[in-house]
Amino acid sequence: MSENVGIVIVSHSADVARGTALMVEQMVGREVPLGWCGGDPDGGLGTSVEAIMKAIDQAWSERGVAILVDLGGAETNSEMAIEMLPESRRGRVVVCNAPVVEGAVMAATEAASGATLEAVRRTAEELTPV
């Protein structure tokens, strides 16, 4: 079990999600638990609650998980996925209001230092103009 907050990447495109995960791994390293998902089962664009829940599971850390999303459905489906988590986990997963690629790299950099979930979220959201 990692001592670092985990990061989940949710995009409508599997390629974007995979590519973003690769950037995090290569730029920040593997010390941050990472999960990603994107696209619908037929290879088209989309997001699914089930896939997001799997990605959260993959990135799970007792310290919590920060989710980075791209557009519309990625956010609402992520919120739905959080609601469907067991109660013991639900309070430790947040969706960050940040651009998906940049936010994932920034959040992972913060997480790699052992920062709290709130600090990880704040770092990702620093990118978003108020």
Added chain:
Amino acid sequence: MDKLRASVLMRHEVGLHARPSVKLTKLAKNFESRIDLGLSPDGPWIDAKSIVKVMATRAPKDSTIYFRAEGADARAALDALVTLVDEDFQDGR
């Protein structure tokens, strides 16, 4: 406590871009001391542990990076950061 200071010429090909910024921030976070980074000896200063701020400096190749640090491990922090920049971020492409 007085702030310790150090500076180093950055020769890295692309400057303080994404990968070097991540490395520098990650290293700075290993230390307890407060560490600031500036592009001139008089600042303005930014928090070297803030990835968002470090990446936003966009310091180009051949910039001199100035550090100042305050805290119990300030000397070790400055030595480590100067070495990182001086050694071209260790693999930085």
